[in-house]
Amino acid sequence: MRFLQAAGLSWATVNTVLAAPAKYGLDRTLRFKNDGTFQLAVFEDLHYGEAEDLVWGPQQDVNSTRVMNSILDNETPQLVVLNGDLITGENTYKHNSSHYVDEIVQPLLDRNLLWASTYGNHDSDFNLSRHDILKREQKWSNALTRQDVSTSSSGVSNYWLPVYPSSGPAKTPELLLWFFDSRGGNYYQQTTVSGTSVAQPNWVSQSAVDWFTSTRTHLCTKYGRDIPSLAFVHIPVNAMLAFQQSQNDTGVRPHYEPGINDDDPLAQQGYTAGQGSATNDDDPVYTYDGEDIPFMQALLDTPNLMAVFSGHDHGDDWCFKWDTKLPGMNLTGNGLDLCFGRHTGYGGYGSWERGSRQILVTKEMLKRKAVETWVRLEGGAVSGNVVLNGTYGKDWYPAVPDA
Numbered sequence: 001m002r003f004l005q006a007a008g009l010s011w012a013t014v015n016t017v018l019a020a021p022a023k024y025g026l027d028r029t030l031r032f033k034n035d036g037t038f039q040l041a042v043f044e045d046l047h048y049g050e051a052e053d054l055v056w057g058p059q060q061d062v063n064s065t066r067v068m069n070s071i072l073d074n075e076t077p078q079l080v081v082l083n084g085d086l087i088t089g090e091n092t093y094k095h096n097s098s099h100y101v102d103e104i105v106q107p108l109l110d111r112n113l114l115w116a117s118t119y120g121n122h123d124s125d126f127n128l129s130r131h132d133i134l135k136r137e138q139k140w141s142n143a144l145t146r147q148d149v150s151t152s153s154s155g156v157s158n159y160w161l162p163v164y165p166s167s168g169p170a171k172t173p174e175l176l177l178w179f180f181d182s183r184g185g186n187y188y189q190q191t192t193v194s195g196t197s198v199a200q201p202n203w204v205s206q207s208a209v210d211w212f213t214s215t216r217t218h219l220c221t222k223y224g225r226d227i228p229s230l231a232f233v234h235i236p237v238n239a240m241l242a243f244q245q246s247q248n249d250t251g252v253r254p255h256y257e258p259g260i261n262d263d264d265p266l267a268q269q270g271y272t273a274g275q276g277s278a279t280n281d282d283d284p285v286y287t288y289d290g291e292d293i294p295f296m297q298a299l300l301d302t303p304n305l306m307a308v309f310s311g312h313d314h315g316d317d318w319c320f321k322w323d324t325k326l327p328g329m330n331l332t333g334n335g336l337d338l339c340f341g342r343h344t345g346y347g348g349y350g351s352w353e354r355g356s357r358q359i360l361v362t363k364e365m366l367k368r369k370a371v372e373t374w375v376r377l378e379g380g381a382v383s384g385n386v387v388l389n390g391t392y393g394k395d396w397y398p399a400v401p402d403a
C-alpha cells in the first residue's frame with residue numbers, strides 16, 4: 001500500500017484501484033499452470049496476536065512470518081490456504097484484533113499470491129470477530145475468501161472456488177475447492193449474566209451442510225458432471241479420531257500413514273476440552289455426540305471429492321484413507337482421504353518443526369482421482385511425501401521423524 005500513498009493516491013483511489021485489479025496485473029482467476037499442474041500451500045494454526053504486551057508474543061509472530069517466507073522460497077503454489085486459527089482471539093484487543101491479518105498476509109502480498117481462508121475456533125472470541133477478519137482480508141484483491149451462507153448460526157468461511165484450465169475462457173472448472181467453517185471459540189462481545197464468555201458450537205452447521213449439498217447439485221447440473229474437488233475445514237471430523245483409536249494394525253501406522261501422531265486422542269468437531277464448568281477446569285465445553293454426522297455424510301455423498309484437509313491438532317500431520325466402517329461409527333468410508341496439515345505458526349501449543357502441507361494436482365492425476373501431497377518444513381526439508389491414490393493406505397512410505 002505504501003507505494004500507492006507515495007504516488008499521491010488517496011484512500012478512495014486506492015480502494016478503486018483494488019477493485020479493478022486486472023489492470024495492475026493480478027488475475028483473481030485460479031488456473032492450472034501451462035504444464036498441467038495446480039499447487040496449493042496450506043498455512044494452518046498461525047495463531048498471531050498472542051501476548052502482545054510481552055516480548056515473546058510479537059517475536060513469535062515475526063517467527064511465523066519467517067516460516068511462511070521460508071516455505072514460499074521453496075514452493076511456488078498457485079493458491080495459499082489459511083486453514084484456520086489465523087489469530088489467537090483470547091489475547092487480542094477489541095480495537096485492533098483483526099489488524100493482525102495485515103501482518104499475516106504480507107508474505108503473500110510480497111509475492112502477489114492469491115489466498116483463501118477458513119476460520120478456526122481461535123478466530124472468534126469476546127474481542128475478535130470472524131466477520132471482521134473477513135472484512136480485513138477483503139481489503140486486498142488477493143483474498144478469495146467469501147461468506148456464501150448468511151445464516152447467523154453457520155459461521156463465516158463457507159464458500160467454494162473454481163480452478164480453470166490454463167488457457168481459454170474461464171468457463172468449466174477442472175477442479176473445485178470447498179471451504180467450510182467449523183466455528184468454535186466464543187461469540188464476539190457476548191457474555192453470560194455471570195460475565196463469562198459464550199461458547200460457539202464447534203462443528204460445521206446444518207445450514208452450511210444444506211448449502212453444500214444444494215450448491216453441489218446445482219454445480220453438477222450447470223457443468224454437466226461432478227467435477228473433482230478438494231475440501232478444507234479447520235477442525236477434523238470424527239472419522240479421524242475413530243481411525244486413530246482403532247486397534248490391531250489399523251490406526252495410524254508410521255509407514256502407511258506417515259506423519260507425526262502426538263495428539264492422541266485428537267480433538268474433533270463437536271468436542272472442546274477444558275473449562276466447561278466453573279467448578280472443574282477439566283470439564284469439556286462440548287462432549288462429542290455425533291454433531292458432525294450430517295457433514296461427514298455430505299462429504300461421503302459428494303462424487304469425486306478426493307480429499308479433505310484440516311488443522312487444529314498441531315501434533316498430528318498424517319493422512320488416511322477412509323474406506324471402512326470404523327469402530328463406534330455407523331458411516332462407512334468410500335475411499336475419501338482425510339489429512340492434517342502441519343502446524344505453521346510459532347503461536348499455539350507445540351514445538352514440532354513448523355511447516356506447511358503442499359497439495360499438487362495434475363490434469364493427468366485427476367483422471368485417476370489422485371493427489372500428491374507433502375509437508376515442506378521450515379528448515380527446507382520435505383517430509384511425508386505421499387500420493388493419495390487408490391492404493392494409499394497399502395503403499396509403503398518412509399516414516400516421518402517425530403520432531
Ligand SMILES: *[C@@H]1O[C@H](CO)[C@@H](O)[C@H](O)[C@H]1NC(C)=O
Pocket residue numbers: 056057059060063346
Ligand atoms: C523464534 O525463533 C527462534 C529460532 O527458531 C527461536 O530460537 C525462538 O525461541 C523463537 N521465539 C519465539 C518467541 O517463538
Ligand SMILES: *[C@@H]1O[C@H](CO)[C@@H](O)[C@H](O)[C@H]1NC(C)=O
Pocket residue numbers: 090091092093094095096126127
Ligand atoms: C477487549 O479489548 C479491550 C480494549 O480494546 C480491553 O480493554 C479488554 O480488556 C479486552 N477484553 C478481553 C476479555 O480481552
Ligand SMILES: *[C@@H]1O[C@H](CO)[C@@H](O)[C@H](O)[C@H]1NC(C)=O
Pocket residue numbers: 052053093096099100
Ligand atoms: C493492538 O494494540 C495493542 C495495544 O494498544 C498493541 O500492543 C498491538 O501491537 C496492536 N496490534 C496490532 C496488530 O495493531
Ligand SMILES: *[C@@H]1O[C@H](CO)[C@@H](O)[C@H](O)[C@H]1NC(C)=O
Pocket residue numbers: 246247248
Ligand atoms: C485385537 O486383537 C485381539 C487379539 O487378536 C482381539 O482380542 C481384539 O478383539 C482385537 N481388537 C479389535 C478392536 O479388533
Ligand SMILES: *[C@@H]1O[C@H](CO)[C@@H](O)[C@H](O)[C@H]1NC(C)=O
Pocket residue numbers: 290328329330
Ligand atoms: C448407529 O445407529 C444406531 C441404530 O440406528 C443408533 O442407535 C446409534 O446411536 C448410532 N450410533 C452412532 C454413533 O451414530
Ligand SMILES: *[C@@H]1O[C@H](CO)[C@@H](O)[C@H](O)[C@H]1NC(C)=O
Pocket residue numbers: 387389390391392395
Ligand atoms: C499410488 O502411488 C504410489 C506412490 O507413487 C505408487 O507406488 C502406487 O503404485 C500408486 N497406485 C496406483 C493405483 O496408481
